[in-house]
Amino acid sequence: LASFIQILKIHPNNKITMETILPQLKTDPVSFVGLIYVVAVTAIAILPRMPDDEPCSIGGKLSRGFRNLLMVIASIDIMRKIFVTHTPEVLDKAMVVTESSLISLLSLLMAFLVRVWMSERINFQGARQCGKGLMPWVYLIMTLSLSGNILASMFEDQRTINHYFWIIKKIAEALSFIPVDQTLQMLSKAMPAAPRSKRGSVLVQMVYVGEYYALLAHITDICCRLYIVFNIADGTKTAIHTEWTLSMNNHFAIFTRILCHSVFLNLLDETHHLNDYLPIIDKKSSDKEAGDSKHHGQDGKESAALVTTASS
Numbered sequence: 106l107a108s109f110i111q112i113l114k115i116h117p118n119n120k121i122t123m124e125t126i127l128p129q130l131k132t133d134p135v136s137f138v139g140l141i142y143v144v145a146v147t148a149i150a151i152l153p154r155m156p157d158d159e160p161c162s163i164g165g166k167l168s169r170g171f172r173n174l175l176m177v178i179a180s181i182d183i184m185r186k187i188f189v190t191h192t193p194e195v196l197d198k199a200m201v202v203t204e205s206s207l208i209s210l211l212s213l214l215m216a217f218l219v220r221v222w223m224s225e226r227i228n229f230q231g232a233r234q235c236g237k238g239l240m241p242w243v244y245l246i247m248t249l250s251l252s253g254n255i256l257a258s259m260f261e262d263q264r265t266i267n268h269y270f271w272i273i274k275k276i277a278e279a280l281s282f283i284p285v286d287q288t289l290q291m292l293s294k295a296m297p298a299a300p301r302s303k304r305g306s307v308l309v310q311m312v313y314v315g316e317y318y319a320l321l322a323h324i325t326d327i328c329c330r331l332y333i334v335f336n337i338a339d340g341t342k343t344a345i346h347t348e349w350t351l352s353m354n355n356h357f358a359i360f361t362r363i364l365c366h367s368v369f370l371n372l373l374d375e376t377h378h379l380n381d382y383l384p385i386i387d388k389k390s391s392d393k394e395a396g397d398s399k400h401h402g403q404d405g406k407e408s409a410a411l412v413t414t415a416s417s
Contacts, residue, residue: 139356140186146360147179150367155375167218168370174214175363178207198258202251205274208359209250212281213243215366216288222373223292242284249277268330275330278359279323282316289313308369315365322358326351 151163151172158164163172181204185197217236253274260266289312293305305313329351 136186136353139353140183142357143179143182143360146364146367147175149364150175150371153371165371165374167222168367168374171211171214171218171367171370174207174211175367178204178211181207198261202254202258205254205278206247206250208363209246209277209281210243211363212285212366213239213246215370216284218370219288219292219373222376223295238287239284242280246277246280249273249280253277265334268334272327272330275323275327275355279320279327282320285312285316308372312365312369315362319358319362322351322355326355 154160154164155166163169163176165172181200185200185204217239220236220239253270253272253276257267257270257274260270289305289309293309329347333347
C-alpha cells in the first residue's frame, strides 16, 4: 500500500503503465518468470477445495495454517517484485527479511502438520506431544534465519560482511531439511512392511525429491559464496553474475519445495474429508449389499424349485 501511494505521488496524473509497475519486464525478465512461478505454486496449493470447503475461504482443514502462511509469503514476494523501483529501501529490506524468515517457518509448519495427522491415526511414541520434538529446531532455525536476514540487510553495502551473514541465513534454510526428514522417516516406518518399505510411499518420495533439490541449492550457494569471499573475487563481473544465478536457482528450489509440501498436505487433508464421509458410504453400501443378498437368496430358492421340478 505504501509503495502504491508513493507511485501515485511520483505520477500525479495517475498514468500508471505496465512499464511503471513492472520494470523488470524490461530489465530482468528472468525475475518476472520467477514471479509467475510463485503465483502458479500458490494457486496449486490454495485453489484446490474439499467438497465441504466454503467457496470464498482459504480452504483446507489440516492444511489451513500452511495455506494462510503461504498466502502471506506469496503476497510479500509479489508486492516486492511488482513495485521494485518504487518501494522505500527500508520497507524493501523489511519485506525481504520477513519473507525469508517465514519461508523457513513454513517448512517447519509442514513437519508439524504431518505429525499432527499421524498422531490422530498412528500410535507412535510422543503422539500426544507431536510438536514438542520440533521446538528445538524452531528456536535454532528461526534464530539463525532472523539474525542472518537482519544483519545481511544491514550490511548490504559491505559485500564481504554481507556474504557471511547471507551464509548464516542459508545454513538456517538448509537445517530445516532435518526436521522434515525426521518426520518423513517416522511416517515411512509406520507404513506396512514390504521389501522396500523404508523408501516410503510415492508421495513421500516426491517430497524427498523437492527436499534434496532445495538442500543442494542451499549448499551450492554457501560453497560458492565462501569461494568468492576467500578468493577475493567479490565485486568482479563473474562474481556478480554467479551470485545472481545462485539467487534465482535458490528461488525456484525454495518454491518447488513448497509445491511438494502443499501437494502432500492437500492429500493428507483429503483423508480428513474421506474419514468423515466414508462411514456414510459404508452404511449405504452395506444396506444395499444386505438387500441384494436377500434378493439373491429369494432368487436362489425359486431357481432351486424350478430345477427340482424340471428334473422330476
